[in-house]
Amino acid sequence: MTDAAAYSLVAGISVGFAAGYVGSLMVLKRMALVGDALSHVALPGLALGILFNFNPFFGAFAFLFSAAVLTWYIEKTTKLFPESIIGVLFVTALAVGILLTPEVDLLEALFGDITTVSLVDALLAVGISAPIVVVARLVYRRVVLGILSEELARSTGINVALVNFVYLFLVTLVVAVGIKIVGTVLVGALVVVPAAAMKNVSRNLSSYALLSGLTGTVSAGSGILLANYLGLPAGPLVVSVGTAIFAGALVADWIAS
């Protein structure tokens, strides 16, 4: 195994867990497609990183965070659904990103490239994924109560708007750090597929969050190992493993019921 493959495995395992864990809330909030669209907005940031020779993670994060703040603010101050805002805003970002990204780097930006993962990338992935999981765990129950009933949550003193903002911040972080592994097109799947797989087979909230994180880890780890062994792109393999787990969970749930 090359150094880059080992680094990508470390990065993939940590980001996979964080993505699955955070994604479990995204699926409960019925924002699965929002997460997918949100990931596309990273492309102009990646392009700027490539063009001006700085770590594309920071460009991706800046664009994602700005988009998330804008979505959160518009949702909070108007009666527009996030889907409407995202539908307009994020496909525009994708178009601009494709125009800005040098053609030679476009495939890597869209689908990731584990052969270029450096030690810094791996450390960045671990260093960002760990606090994402810690903060997500801290706000988890408050987010869920806000999903169940905003009034009930607010009646217990929860600042629902603030909690949602923290949650969106975590989503942008995990998407930004996941792009290196699976690219902008597939990172949404890294967030959503593990949680979608585990939702119906989980007995309670704790097991759902934990199993989603573990499924993300298994998907990313297996996908990267397969990519290394087969010489194929990691992104599609990571998503394919996740989808296989999703199908297995669906069958298991069907048999159990």
Add this chain to the structure above:
Amino acid sequence: MVARPPSPNPTRETGAPADVLRVANLRVRLDHAPILEDVSFRVRRGTTLAIVGPNGAGKTTLFRVLLGLVPYTGTVEWSGPVRLGYVPQHFVVTDVPITVRDFLGFKSAAGFEESLAAVGLEGGVLRKRLDILSGGEMQRVLIAWAVLDRPNVLLFDEPTATVDIGSEDMLYEALNRLEKESNITVLLITHDIHIASQYSDAVLALNRTVRFFGAPSRLSEPDLLMEIFGSGAGLAEHKHDFGSRGFR
């Protein structure tokens, strides 16, 4: 006067000793539209106030004011210490892997069995997912949630709106038991004039402003019902099997 919304568990020491709540000249506007105008009433400690009125009358908004969720002008004074428990009107859980234990755990770390027993549910229900509970079970779990941290004022927003008559009877029986055993004050929004007239100590009829505030026995007067609900209002037969077990 522009008043700040109270915290969810206000503990101010004001108002007459026998009153747990005094509301005066309350006004609420949302998106520049008047929702409540010049609403004044008081609630005595350990009694049940039924709040009735047509759809859009501002009943739920009044609760949102009491919970500190919407801005208002006027006076809302709690005679403390007051601990509020709240059951919302709409609470539908579908396709979420959350158990009753998870849900109650959002509010408190202990006392689940005691709260469930107070509403006639056994501890085994803790392991059930919320999305497989019947309507009646769900409402009782919500009441168990509301009483979990031993509130002395309960706000119920149409607690039986989504359950059948049989479950409705069980719920009011549970509420009745809670009120008697714990001497708590209940504010109950209901669309059911029979519930309001038989099982409350006072009635507040709202239609943006106060249409009536007084004894529940007056709800049998057709003219008053017309005043509250408009034409077409009347007492339809709606039988509840409580025997003599009213709230009071």
